[in-house]
Amino acid sequence: MTSWKDVNAIYQIYPRSFQDSNDDGVGDLNGVVKRLDYLKGKIDSLGIDAIWFSPFFPSPMADFGYDVSNYCDIDPLFGTLDDFKNLVAQAHGRNIKVMIDFVPNHTSNEHPWFVESRSSRESSHREYYVWRDPKPDGSPPNNWLSIFGGSAWEWDETTGQYYLHTFLNEQPDLNWDNPRVRREMQNVLHFWFKLGVDGIRADAVRWISKDQHYRDDPKNLGYIATEGSDEFGSLLHVHSRFGPHLFDYLREMTDVVEKYPDRIMIFEDYPDTIYTTRDQYLGFYSINPRVSMPFNFEGIGLPFDAETYRRFITEFQGFLNQEEHMPVYCFGNHDQWRLVSRVGAEQARVVALMQLCLPGLPVVYYGDELGMANGVIPPDAEQDPLNRIKPGLGQGRDPERTPMQWDGSPQAGFTRVRPWLPIAEHVTTHNVERELTEPDSYLAMYQQLLHLRSLHEVLRKGDYETFGDASPFAFVFSRRLGDEHVFVALNFSAKPQQIALPHAGAVLCSTHPADPPSLGQQGKLKLRPYEGALVACAKHPLHGML
DSSP: OOOOGOOOOEEEEEETTOSSSSSSSOOHHHHHHHHHHHEEEEEEEOOOSEEEEEOOOSSEEEESSSSSSSSSSOOOOOOOHHHHHHHHHHHHHOOOEEEEEEEOOOOOTTHHHHHHHHHOOOOOTTTGGOOOOOTTTTTOOOOOBBSSSSSSSSEEETTTTEEHHHHHTTTTTTTTHHHHHHHHHHHHHHHHHHHTTOOEEEEEGSSSSSSSSOOOOOOOOOOOOOTTGGGGGGBOOSSSSTTTTTHHHHHHHHHHTTTSSEEEEEOOOOOOOOSSHHHHHHHTTOTTTEEEEOOGGGGGOOOOOOOHHHHHHHHHHHHHHHTTOOOBBBBOTTTTTTTTHHHOOHHHHHHHHHTTTTTOOOOEETTTHHHHOOOOOOOOOOOHHHHHHSSTTTOOGGGGGGGOSSSSSSTTTSSSSOOOOOGGGGGGGGHHHHTTOOTSSSSHHHHHHHHHHHHHHHHSSSSEEOOOOOOOOOEEEEEEEEEEEEEEEOOOOOOOOOOSSSSSSEEESSSSSSOEEEOOOOOOEEOOOEEEEEEEEEGGGGGGGO
């Protein structure tokens, strides 16, 4: 099995949307098994070394699996525990690692722990969750807000107290200050690692530690309430999250990870302006860099221009210890608009080439390798509760979760019945079957880049260095490892750009693999609008593979 240090990329699978095997319109684990050869195993496969699954645990599905009612089983919607064991075996047989989602901050309100906890103030599980008395006037204990809207406190008539829910009221927060809770969650990790799981993606981790005095969050003086504004932004969430024991509790989890060979844990966290980006990232890297690291999601919200991307990546790489810290660049996921819909079709190719030429572990969201765009979801087909809970803000996540497009048929090869979400409109032009036959497709570009990345350590582990002057139009960086030396040149503008590289060489891959840009004898690279290229120096070994 390939070591995590040598994995070329992680591929995120949203189980509901990948492949339906039993004709109920919803993707499942056996559907993933059916499609493993697409990921790795055939000559024309994508070439992925690791897959990450969004939650598939038993759940009432108030938040599509992020409200867990049993951490150690599979929801019947997706299959059985035996189906998962078979999936792991089939994936490992193809040298694919398996990573699962882990939701440590909260459970479902139907989890047996919470059912017992709310039954009585004297319940043995009462302190598994955060219960507080109301203020003298009966209002919530403090001003903390739920990400999903309104107060983060829900009144419970039975026991006469409020419970805390950072997300939906169906998702009560666990009390991580209780050692019993921490041991329970550590046992969950042991369970899945013993089943052969190779990695854990830990969800919403900054919320597991709160201010122990439950002080009000201060007001955000820069917030202006308008018709389209989100109330959540009215506070600075400095007491409701990122508490004093956050890294202690996460370190206890990584102690479990380290008991198993070649396992990792990746923390979900979005940097914000309350703390410096450097301190946030290095805080997570300080926990246990041998087995854990944070996602880097910063690129998701950046404007598409060369100077911004150059600064973002160069600053991040600059405060990492290359020997200890594994970067995990991620430009899309199940909670964000798809890459193509955020930046544009040609621009998305530039971002993809850049990502797959950066150090560390890149994460590819299913369908991005096809150039899938957001789907259009009619109101009567919406599934995500966000648009109903917070109307008018456009925060619903259905558009980026539409079914995988395997072919151009009405159901996209995903199912033979009506799918749980509508198929996106561009299915006839962006699907696996068609793009496998097109030498200049998105899929062809991803295949070529992932193949190069798997073969050559310089793309995974080489030193990163920017090249040339800062420019709003072009971003150029080099990767070097021993005798291997490559340049990555990216045109972020709508006009042609000429890049003067210091050496002659050859284009290994470009954003249009069937029509690479021109490279002159003196290293002058002519890039068309929104074009990027990976170039090997003529005097270094990679050039010889052409």
